[in-house]
Amino acid sequence: MKTELVMQSRRKFIKQSLIAGVAIGAGVKPNSLFANEIKTQLTILHTNDVHSHIEPFADNDKKYPGLGGAEYRSTIIENIRSKNEATLLFDAGDIFQGTPYFNFFHGDIEIDLMNKMRYDAATIGNHDFDGGIETLARQITRANFPFVNCNYDFSGTPVAGKVHPHIVLQKGKIKIGITGCGVELEGLVPDKLFTSTKYLDPINSVQEQVNILKEKKCNLIICLSHLGYQYKNSKVSDIVLAQQTNGIDLIIGGHTHTFLDKPTIVKNNVGKEVVINQVGWAGVQIGQLNYFFEKSLRKKLSNTQTVIVDKKSIGK
Amino acid sequence: MSKIYSNKVLIFLAALASFTACKTYYPVTHTDNLEKVTHQISPDKNIKAFYQPYKDSLDKSMKVQLATLSQDLMKEQPESTLGNMMVDILKVETEKYTKKKIDIAILNYGGIRSSSLAKGPLLIENAYLLMPFDNYLVALNLTGQQIQTFCDIIAEYGGWPVAGISFQIQNKKAINIMVGEQPLDNSKIYCTATIDYVANGGDGMEFLRPIPQIQTGVLYREAIMEYWKEQTKEGKQISASLENRVSYAK
Numbered sequence: 223m224k225t226e227l228v229m230q231s232r233r234k235f236i237k238q239s240l241i242a243g244v245a246i247g248a249g250v251k252p253n254s255l256f257a258n259e260i261k262t263q264l265t266i267l268h269t270n271d272v273h274s275h276i277e278p279f280a281d282n283d284k285k286y287p288g289l290g291g292a293e294y295r296s297t298i299i300e301n302i303r304s305k306n307e308a309t310l311l312f313d314a315g316d317i318f319q320g321t322p323y324f325n326f327f328h329g330d331i332e333i334d335l336m337n338k339m340r341y342d343a344a345t346i347g348n349h350d351f352d353g354g355i356e357t358l359a360r361q362i363t364r365a366n367f368p369f370v371n372c373n374y375d376f377s378g379t380p381v382a383g384k385v386h387p388h389i390v391l392q393k394g395k396i397k398i399g400i401t402g403c404g405v406e407l408e409g410l411v412p413d414k415l416f417t418s419t420k421y422l423d424p425i426n427s428v429q430e431q432v433n434i435l436k437e438k439k440c441n442l443i444i445c446l447s448h449l450g451y452q453y454k455n456s457k458v459s460d461i462v463l464a465q466q467t468n469g470i471d472l473i474i475g476g477h478t479h480t481f482l483d484k485p486t487i488v489k490n491n492v493g494k495e496v497v498i499n500q501v502g503w504a505g506v507q508i509g510q511l512n513y514f515f516e517k518s519l520r521k522k523l524s525n526t527q528t529v530i531v532d533k534k535s536i537g538k
Numbered sequence: 539m540s541k542i543y544s545n546k547v548l549i550f551l552a553a554l555a556s557f558t559a560c561k562t563y564y565p566v567t568h569t570d571n572l573e574k575v576t577h578q579i580s581p582d583k584n585i586k587a588f589y590q591p592y593k594d595s596l597d598k599s600m601k602v603q604l605a606t607l608s609q610d611l612m613k614e615q616p617e618s619t620l621g622n623m624m625v626d627i628l629k630v631e632t633e634k635y636t637k638k639k640i641d642i643a644i645l646n647y648g649g650i651r652s653s654s655l656a657k658g659p660l661l662i663e664n665a666y667l668l669m670p671f672d673n674y675l676v677a678l679n680l681t682g683q684q685i686q687t688f689c690d691i692i693a694e695y696g697g698w699p700v701a702g703i704s705f706q707i708q709n710k711k712a713i714n715i716m717v718g719e720q721p722l723d724n725s726k727i728y729c730t731a732t733i734d735y736v737a738n739g740g741d742g743m744e745f746l747r748p749i750p751q752i753q754t755g756v757l758y759r760e761a762i763m764e765y766w767k768e769q770t771k772e773g774k775q776i777s778a779s780l781e782n783r784v785s786y787a788k
Contacts, residue, residue, distance in 0.1 A: 262563065262569045264565075267573075268652035273651075276610065276755065277593065278575075279561070280656070282658070283656065284612065284655075285653045289576060291575060291582035293585040293586040294576065295575050296578055296582035296584075297578060297579050298586045300582065302573075307693060308779060319671070321669070322596050322600050322663060322666045323592065323596065325670060326596060327592060331589055334588065335588070335589065338588065346635070352671065353643075366573075367594045395563055404744065405544075409742060410741070410745060411697065412735065412738060412740065412742065413738075439562065441565070471565060483572075484570065504577060506575050507572050507574055509570070510570065510572070511569070511570050511571075512568060512570075513565045513567075514565065514566055515563040515565055516564065516566050517561045517562065517563055517564075518564055518566075
C-alpha cells in the first residue's frame with residue numbers, strides 16, 4: 223500500500239514534468255509555470271454508512287469476506303496522517319444501526335471509536351435517528367467532533383443547538399468550509415423517531431451556507447451529504463445538488479451505499495466542476511482525495527491544469 | 539520631481555498590495571485513492587483492545603446457534619433466495635400470532651440488512667444483522683385494488699420479497715398478478731402480512747397509512763429466531779429457492 227502511494231506521486235511528478243516540458247516547447251514562459259508550482263497539499267479521508275460495523279465481516283461472508291473493521295480502518299487513517307499532517311477525516315452519516323453493538327450499547331461504541339480515530343466532522347443520516355431523537359442528541363454531545371447539517375430544523379427537539387449549519391477548519395494555510403445535508407425523513411424514518419424535526423430543501427439550504435463560506439474566504443468548500451448518490455426519479459441527490467448549486471468543490475456522499483471506483487465529476491450551475499465521492503458502506507473502504515493548492519489570482523487558470531495533470535481524476 | 543516620483547512609488551505599492559491581496563490558495567488538482575480495509579493491514583491494537591470487552595459480552599449472547607442453513611442465500615432483485623426466506627418467515631409467523639389466514643406477505647427490500655447468508659450455522663447474531671430494526675409483525679386487510687397499487691410500487695422499485703403472490707414487471711407496473719393459483723380479484727379482500735415500518739407508510743408506501751393494522755406485538759427479529767428454532771426442533775434445516783415470484787415480463 224505504501225509503495226502504491228509513492229508510485230502514484232512519482233507517476234504524477236513524471237506527468238507534470240512532461241507537461242512542463244511540452245509547455246516550454248510550446249513557448250510558454252517557464253516563469254509562469256514556476257509561479258504555479260504546487261505549494262500545499264490537503265488530504266481528505268472519508269467514510270459513509272458504516273452502520274455500526276465495528277468488527278470486520280466474517281471470513282466466509284459472500285460479499286465482503288474479512289473486509290472492514292475499526293482496528294484496520296484506524297491503521298490506514300494513522301498511516302496517511304503520518305505522511306501528511308494536513309489530513310481531514312469525515313463521515314457522511316448512518317454511523318448507527320446494523321449490528322448488535324447499536325442494539326445493546328446505543329451508539330456509545332461507534333462514537334467512542336470515531337473519537338479515537340479523530341474524526342473532524344460528520345453529518346447525520348436517516349438511521350442516526352433509529353435510537354430515537356434523545357439518543358441522537360446524547361451521542362452528538364459525546365462526540366469530540368462537530369455534526370454538520372443545514373437542512374434539518376431541530377427546533378423544539380433535544381438536538382436543537384447541537385448541530386452546526388457549517389464549520390470552518392484551518393489546515394496550515396488552507397481554510398476549509400464544511401456544510402452538510404440530509405435526506406427527507408418523512409416516509410423513510412418512523413415519525414416517533416425524528417419527532418418534530420423539519421426537513422428543509424437541501425438545494426436552498428446548502429447554497430445559503432456555501433455563500434457564507436465563500437464570504438469567509440474558504441479555499442475549499444465541502445458538503446457532507448446523506449442525500450444519496452443518484453435516483454431514477456426527480457428526487458434530490460448528490461448529482462442534483464452538484465448541478466443546481468455553485469461554490470461546492472466536493473460532495474462527500476452516503477445513503478445509497480454506492481461503491482464508486484472513481485469520484486464523479488459534475489458541472490455546477492455556473493459550469494465549474496464539482497467532485498462527488500461515496501465509498502459503499504460498512505467501512506470496507508476509505509475514500510482518499512489529495513487536493514493540491516497553489517496561490518494564484520484566479521481559479522480558471524488552474525482548472526485547465528486539473529484536466530491535464532491528472533487524467534485519472536476525470537469521471538468515467 | 540522627487541514628489542512625483544514618491545507618488546509613483548505609492549501608486550506602484552498600492553497596486554502591488556491589491557495584486558497580492560487577490561492572490562489566494564486555489565485547489566488546482568486532486569488525486570484520488572480507495573483504501574480497501576483488509577486483514578493485510580496490521581490492526582490498531584488500541585482500537586481492538588477498546589472494543590474487545592464489548593465484543594466479548596455481546597458474543598456470549600450473540601454467538602448462539604439456532605439453526606443450520608443448508609445453502610448460501612443472496613439478497614437480490616427482483617427476487618432472491620434470502621428475500622424468499624425472510625418473507626416466508628414473515629407470512630408463517632404473522633399467521634401464527636394473528637391466528638388469521640394470511641394470503642400475502644410483503645417485505646421491503648431495504649428492510650433486509652445483510653446482503654448474504656453463508657451456508658452453515660445460523661446464529662442469534664445473524665438475526666440481528668438481517669433485521670437490526672425493532673420492526674413488528676402486522677397484518678392488513680387490503681382490497682385487490684390496494685394489492686395492485688402495492689405491487690405497482692414494488693415493480694417501480696425493481697422488486698421486493700413477496701410470498702403467496704406472484705407477478706411480472708412491465709414498464710414499471712405489475713402485470714399478471716396471481717394470488718396463490720388465482721388471478722388477483724379487485725373486489726376481494728386479502729389478508730396481508732408486513733412489518734409496521736411499511737404499514738406506517740415507510741419506503742414510499744404512504745397509501746397504507748390510513749389502513750387499520752392487526753397488531754401482533756411481536757418483533758420481526760424475534761419471529762425470525764422463533765422460526766429457526768422451530769425448524770431445528772422439527773429436525774429441518776433452513777433453505778430457500780427461487781420461484782419466479784417477481785420477474786421481468788419477457
